[in-house]
Amino acid sequence: MHLTVCTKGIFWVRRWNMNFKTRQVIFVPEIKSSNPQEYFILGSVEVDIKYLGENFMKLTHRSCVNKGSEYYVGLTLALPATCNDFISAFKQRCFVSLSLIWYLLCQQPHGETGFLFIDGRANVFVVSVDDSIFSIGASWSQGMPGCKSGWSIGAHPFISLRPRTREWFSGSQIIVHVI
Numbered sequence: 303m304h305l306t307v308c309t310k311g312i313f314w315v316r317r318w319n320m321n322f323k324t325r326q327v328i329f330v331p332e333i334k335s336s337n338p339q340e341y342f343i344l345g346s347v348e349v350d351i352k353y354l355g356e357n358f359m360k361l362t363h364r365s366c367v368n369k370g371s372e373y374y375v376g377l378t379l380a381l382p383a384t385c386n387d388f389i390s391a392f393k394q395r396c397f398v399s400l401s402l403i404w405y406l407l408c409q410q411p412h413g414e415t416g417f418l419f420i421d422g423r424a425n426v427f428v429v430s431v432d433d434s435i436f437s438i439g440a441s442w443s444q445g446m447p448g449c450k451s452g453w454s455i456g457a458h459p460f461i462s463l464r465p466r467t468r469e470w471f472s473g474s475q476i477i478v479h480v481i
Contacts, residue, residue, distance in 0.1 A: 327375045327480055328417050333401040338362040341404050342455070349404075349411040352443060352452025361431055361438075361457045362400065373480040374402070376417060376425075382469045385437040385460040388428050388476055395479040396428040403427055403440060403455075406477075413442045413451060424474040428460075435460035437470070 339362040344351050388396045406425075410416040418425045420442040427438045436457040445451035470476070 326417055327373055329373050330402060330405055333399070333405050338400040338404065342400075349407045350413070350450075350452035351407075351455065352445075352450055353454035353456075355456030357436070357459060358438065358455050358457035361429070361436060374398070374477055375480050376475045376477055379470060379472050379474050379476065381472050383476070384469050385428055385435065385458070388426075388437070388478075389435070389460075392478050396476070397430050398427050398477060398479070400429060400431070402477075403429075403438065407440065407453060410442075413444070413453075418442070419475050424470060426470050426474050426476045428476075429457075439470070439474075 341348070342351065342354060342358070342362050344354055406418055410418055410420065413420045418440065422441060422443065424439040424441045427440070429436050429438055436459055438455065438457045440453055440455045443451060443454055
């Protein structure tokens with residue numbers, strides 16, 4: 303992995319024609335909760351969740367491994383990329399837990415400004431659950447008149463025979479571990 307520092311203090315990571323622009327590095331304390339189906343609920347009071355995709359709802363019923371406290375970085379995609387691209391570029395550092403996603407949503411439960419994008423662009427997470435890999439997209443949707451604002455969350459399975467099943471648009475943010 304090639305890492306350089308631009309003159310404006312912004313980090314760029316380049317690998318396989320993908321460019322990532324670092325937005326922000328955050329420290330996440332150890333997360334205690336371990337049962338995702340207890341907190342990813344439509345209409346939750348804690349977090350405005352507007353939509354949970356079918357694959358994501360199935361995913362929350364599976365086992366979830368939490369990590370201790372760690373640093374994470376949000377990287378903005380300069381080019382479209384797939385889950386396969388993320389795994390190739392970041393190896394094990396791209397895998398995060400469902401608990402991390404919940405923790406970050408709780409920091410911006412009603413679309414407040416913070417680490418996650420709230421302008422309609424996707425916040426992308428790669429999760430490994432029970433030996434299956436998913437790319438998860440969480441985006442804030444500002445409701446139109448008569449429609450509810452909230453987080454929309456979907457999971458897209460990574461199938462090694464068809465690794466390009468979901469391509470994330472440039473401008474999306476991938477969240478990975480910092481070394």
